[in-house]
Amino acid sequence: MNVRPPVPRTVSTVRIVRGVRRLVLVGSAVALTTTVLTGCSAARTVDGRDGEPVAKAVPPSGTPGAPGVKRPDGAELLVDRDGTNSAQNPAFSPDGASMVFTVFHSGYNAGGAALRVLPAGGGPARTLLDEPDKAAVNLPGTSWHATGGITFASDRAGAPEEIWVVKPDGGEPVRVTRHSGPSTYLEPSFSPAGDWIVFQEATPAVEAKPLPDGGELGSLWKVRPDGTGLVRLLDGPATATDNRQPNWSPKGDRVVFQRRAKNAQSWALYVLNSDGTGLRRVTHDVGEHTDATWSPDGRSLVFSSTAGGLEIPQVFVANADTGDVKRVTHNDTGYDGAPSWSPDGKWIAFESHPGAADAPTSLWRIPAPA
Template identity: 65%
Template sequence: MRRHVYVVATLLTALAVLTACGGSGDDPEPTPRRADRAERLYQGHGGASAQNPAFSPDGRSLLFTVFHDGYNEGEAALRVLPLTGTGGPRTLLDESDRAAVNLPGASWHPSAGVAFASDRAGRDEVWVIEPGGRPVRITAHDGDSGYLEPSFSPDGRWIVFQESVEKESGEPGLGSLWKVRRDGTGAVRILDGPATHTDNRQPNWSPTGDRLVFQRREAGGEDWALYTVHADGTGLRRLTTTPGEHTDPSWSPDGRSVVFSSTAGGLDLPQIFTIQSGGGRPTRVTNAKNTYDGAPSWSPDGRWIAFESHGGDEDHPTSLWRVPAPRSG
């Protein structure tokens, strides 16, 4: 596969073209705000669910996935929401009968493009698209597994992702973590889920380039914990030790903290928390009753955390919100 090199100027020009294209309809109501200072950025129409917010490298836009048929259901498209000025989200990729899904966190690199997973080639593979361009396939593999949840290394040369296999019952099996070069070569398995009897998911590369953060649970277990590991698979370390289900991790822009979704403290529904990258006691960021808050991403300037949110009903579509971020570190 021929290697594609992208420059920042081209990316920003393409983004300007993208935002001039037709949108998908935005919410005309005044901005709703919550008591915890969270404010709503976008809510889809009908049963559409807006998920997985990830900031653009310049912090002026928000990449997200919209599932057309509800939360994690049906076809899915990639859209970009401007955070300055007016206007609703613009479509980056929307293909009939296909699902294109990004990961919260480091899924948009200033020179390498937007990384996402899609079944547009028949099975879930890792793809990259430059705003205003066409998708470029990164992985191609055989078997029954899917390659999902990709994120970029800080230099844009590598992509880390998860490999997932469904059991015969339809339930997910034990996930492994892989990395591959941006040009599609050099695929290496970092953590072998079946061999270690663990399920490993949602890897995000740190902005300092030295570690990955991800969620893991033991085979047959129910609760997820957060771990960090070096990109070569060494230095595995558990990050969260408090009881609860801890998921959706991504990094602060300085790499000193991790933001995630958690039921820490005995919560019935997850809220947004942060924790120092070396471990410690989680700090709660959102505080909304009867509300699920998940899939958080930290803004490049460190001021905001974007996340998805819905009422307590698991099947209810999510909308996109942001909340002032606590001081990192």
Template identity: 60%
Template sequence: MRTRTFFAAAAAAAVTALLLSGCAESGSEGGPQPRPTRASGAPPTGGEHRADGAELLYRAEGGRSAQNPAFAPDGRSVLLTEFSEGYNKGAAALGVLPLDGGRTPQKVLEDPDKAAVNLPGTSWNAATGAFTFATDRESGHDEVWLMTPGGSPERVTRHEDGSGYSEPSFSPDGAWIVFQQSWEPEHAAVHGDDAEQDSLWKVRRDGGPPVRLVDGKGTGTDNRQPNWSPRGDRIVFQRRAAGSENWALWTVGADGTGLRQVTDVPGEHTDPTWSPDGRYLVFSSNLGDLPNAQVFVVAADGGRPVRVTGDDGSYDGAPSWSPDGKWIAFESAPGGEANPAALWRIPAPAL
């Protein structure tokens, strides 16, 4: 998902990228790709298939947009956000989609005229059984919340400076939640901040004062969509210089030290999440000047990317790796992000 802050989606990037860090593999510049094979032992979806091997999981009706698939810890369902008026538009509800026969999500949180949005990746935590999300249900700005599928929403953060706390994800032990802080332009001007200098913070699951990990204003950078690694030692996120159209993938230690850049060439490399073993990152990219972003995989310490999806006529993004490592779920908007997205999955590549 192109980052949806509480005030706007990030601007689309003009791309000149030909490679990620190092030399790209043959085909990772938009050419022919070795297609992954169907995951063994996986139940068929019985639905629509694409030429690249992707299988439809869910398509909403009435112009609604299904986005941000995040696997349940047992891999049998996915958490999702459903926007009421198109891609990143209108009110948004959370739903849980079963993967073993059901094709309609069960709504778990829906507030009229409010937006409850989860992040793909590690938003659903095995240690607590809860998932975390952002919503403006009690204030004029986003706060971090959590809930279990059958429970009631619990508010985690409380702040009054006019910024939005969004894109949260859990640490593996469930003790911490990392999130991004974003500013509306009018609030940024008042507080001396920049609307394109998002910072990253972490907060304990049971609340308390947040701890800043990455200072957007102090570094002149825009930092978004943080996802915790399976080992709990590092956090991946997307970063750009304030005002730039080029996003790169970075990681940082769980204590805010040890910043490392994963991709280092111009382009739009976004939506990063981890493989279950922590060795790889799956992300969305227009690598090689693609007409629409596609899903790629790269080693967590950098290297040559592998292209996973192959439908140049659709935007493919917001990917999540299944807990068993066999599948990658993602959102796909035919013709680009001006159109509603549906949820798909594709076998993970053999790496």
């Protein structure tokens, strides 16, 4: 398969895109048969805005009184895609009882975006934040902290995008960062203690030395939730690297992220210490490796990958020390990605759509490997 990094997205074309989850296939030689899941008539509709179609929450199998939709690989449907609304980026609450996720209103990574909260076992979702013509986007993984709230990126105050925090029960979001210039602040996640937020700064290629294909250069920063103590952990422009989607480890001593190095054509997973030292590459298999988050015990990573020569990304896990990988989802005719591990270690939630081309996604969960 011939794979290239995704085309950089800007606010003028696509609202606050979550780093790089999807891989764009080059050429027209790939022909795939799509499978459309049916049997969702029992789904309950989530309240939308202005009469728009909305994602539908579907109780998974095992929920009394509501039959679920299940794939051959054991994945269970949580939120069905509906119309142009794309349910993305599931992230568990610290107690594992709920999930926050993003709904893009105009397709995959497109248009305005809302934050919604769903019972982790399925059921009706509630809207946490939905503002016309604005986007609020969370990161899979550790975007929800028990006392800190839910952190997300948004252009709700106008360009550029900044880091915000909102309480799980709603209310007025609190702005964390303030900056100017062409760069955007994206992909925030909380440290386990709630005393830091790590995030990505995306610098347009026109403002920095570009990668060979003209891609953006991403730096990693951390900041206190009150906006003080801003510290740069990795400098993308200075190293000619693109670093994205940072997630804290459960112990708070490390951060996992995806990187495309100078002259590299694919993404790999890296970890570094929370003070910016100890940079180390984790994945070495051929393929694209993105969307990494941690297992509750900190021993494993769950991520999206084309390891093994796959044409469409699937969900994998890897040993955080050795990089040994194991495939989790088996959806040969569709995309699976943006995974999060439940706090009890039993489930992995992820987004999915049939086919290789970008399309609205639904949310699923699958038993985590032993």
